[in-house]
Amino acid sequence: MKFSINRQVLIKHLSDVQRAISSRTTIPILTGVKISADENGIVLSGSDSDISIETLIPVSEENNQIEIHTQGGIVLPARFFSEIVKKLADEKITIEVKDHFQTNITSAKASFTINGIDVNNYPNFPVIDSNEVITLPTALFKQVIQHTVIATSTQESRPILTGVNMTIQDGKLTAVATDSHRLSQRVISIAAPESQLEKTYNVIIPGKSLVELSRIVENQATIEMMITENQVLFKAENVYFYSRLLEGYYPDTNRLIPASSSTQIVLNAYDLLQATDRASLLSHEGKNNVVKLSIDANKVELSGNSPEVGNVEESLAYESASGDPLIISFNPDYMKDALRTFGQQDVQVNFTSAVRPFTVVPADREDDNDNSFIQLITPVRTY
Numbered sequence: 001m002k003f004s005i006n007r008q009v010l011i012k013h014l015s016d017v018q019r020a021i022s023s024r025t026t027i028p029i030l031t032g033v034k035i036s037a038d039e040n041g042i043v044l045s046g047s048d049s050d051i052s053i054e055t056l057i058p059v060s061e062e063n064n065q066i067e068i069h070t071q072g073g074i075v076l077p078a079r080f081f082s083e084i085v086k087k088l089a090d091e092k093i094t095i096e097v098k099d100h101f102q103t104n105i106t107s108a109k110a111s112f113t114i115n116g117i118d119v120n121n122y123p124n125f126p127v128i129d130s131n132e133v134i135t136l137p138t139a140l141f142k143q144v145i146q147h148t149v150i151a152t153s154t155q156e157s158r159p160i161l162t163g164v165n166m167t168i169q170d171g172k173l174t175a176v177a178t179d180s181h182r183l184s185q186r187v188i189s190i191a192a193p194e195s196q197l198e199k200t201y202n203v204i205i206p207g208k209s210l211v212e213l214s215r216i217v218e219n220q221a222t223i224e225m226m227i228t229e230n231q232v233l234f235k236a237e238n239v240y241f242y243s244r245l246l247e248g249y250y251p252d253t254n255r256l257i258p259a260s261s262s263t264q265i266v267l268n269a270y271d272l273l274q275a276t277d278r279a280s281l282l283s284h285e286g287k288n289n290v291v292k293l294s295i296d297a298n299k300v301e302l303s304g305n306s307p308e309v310g311n312v313e314e315s316l317a318y319e320s321a322s323g324d325p326l327i328i329s330f331n332p333d334y335m336k337d338a339l340r341t342f343g344q345q346d347v348q349v350n351f352t353s354a355v356r357p358f359t360v361v362p363a364d365r366e367d368d369n370d371n372s373f374i375q376l377i378t379p380v381r382t383y
Helices: 008-019 077-086 140-150 208-217 270-283 334-341
Strands: 002-004 032-038 041-048 051-058 067-070 070-076 090-099 103-107 110-115 134-137 163-169 172-178 180-190 201-206 224-227 231-236 239-243 263-270 291-295 300-306 310-315 322-323 326-330 348-351 359-362 373-377
Touching: 002 008, 008 032, 008 041, 008 051, 008 208, 008 373, 032 067, 032 077, 032 163, 041 326, 051 208, 070 110, 077 103, 077 110, 103 172, 103 208, 134 140, 140 163, 140 172, 140 180, 140 208, 140 224, 140 334, 163 208, 180 334, 201 208, 201 239, 208 239, 270 291, 270 300, 270 310, 270 334, 270 348, 334 359, 334 373
Parallel strands: none
Antiparallel strands: 002 067, 002 090, 032 041, 032 070, 041 051, 051 239, 090 103, 103 110, 134 224, 163 172, 163 201, 172 180, 180 373, 224 231, 231 239, 263 322, 263 348, 291 300, 291 326, 300 310, 348 359, 359 373
16 A cells, blocks of 8 residues: 555544544554555544544545555554654655555655554444434534533443433434433434434433544534444544444433422523632532522522631522522532533523422523423532
8 A cells, every 4th residue: 555645634534533542442453543545535444442433535635635556554553653644744745555564654854664454454343234314413413412411420330321312203303411410401303304204213322422523523514323223323524433322221311300490590601600610619629519509589699618718609690580489509510511501691590499400491492391402400418
């Protein structure tokens, strides 16, 4: 194999593929990047068994400056190869595989030779032969990921909760994540052909996979999703992103969302985020990371207390407050994560009691039963 390519183009695609390559894998060849050259262009592949990424750098695009001299393939150690490519000076780079998989990397007057591995030893990626393609609007789907992965668990003791449960039914995609202390749910409408409207898909995709996917998908209009028994494939322009699915049954989260509330406040999400951040400055120093919210007919107040350091109190500006007076305590980090998903818009916070989960929803939703975007947080008992 021998080809030449624009160095910056190679660096960009290499950085995408490296998101799937781990130095901690138990399969040594997976610490490498697979490089293949044919008449269509250069294909880079990386995998850690959980995530696999394949990206095509097409010959047809002039900016890529690709010249294929000899077709073929090689697996090179990803870390060393990436560092070499980044540090070369010239904008054009030539890669040539010689005898015994010795690979020459040359640019201007610099020349490296590194040991490669036979490309035939690299594991094959899953074959997803699915005619059932689900087309998703890219920008909206990335937003769904950002709104839900915050609530996935980081504890491997319950692996199922480290994923986002995605259900597709009746032209709607519902994404739910919970770590048992908080929950995030987002529902969007998707364009589905008539043949798919009768089908239901229910999968659990690892949160880490979705985070990596959102980082590499460019701003093209749509992304294609294909589901098999234990894998999901996302296909974007010149990129294939495979992820394993988590096995098991996701808990029924619908029963966790309160149907009614006894106290409601409406205020700006960003203002509440800033106030929560200030109130948590002292609570982070103490043993209990808790912030207290007090609501009555005349004022809404946020406070934080650390016996070791001191306390803070702040009256909040709010649009409206109604219902029963309430004093409730919560983890400020959960609240800040939830509020960041709303940006600058106004939110309505609904409480049922001091010991029951409360919800944060957009203030401008059409009706009280609209759960298309909801963040739920479990309070902290302070007695």
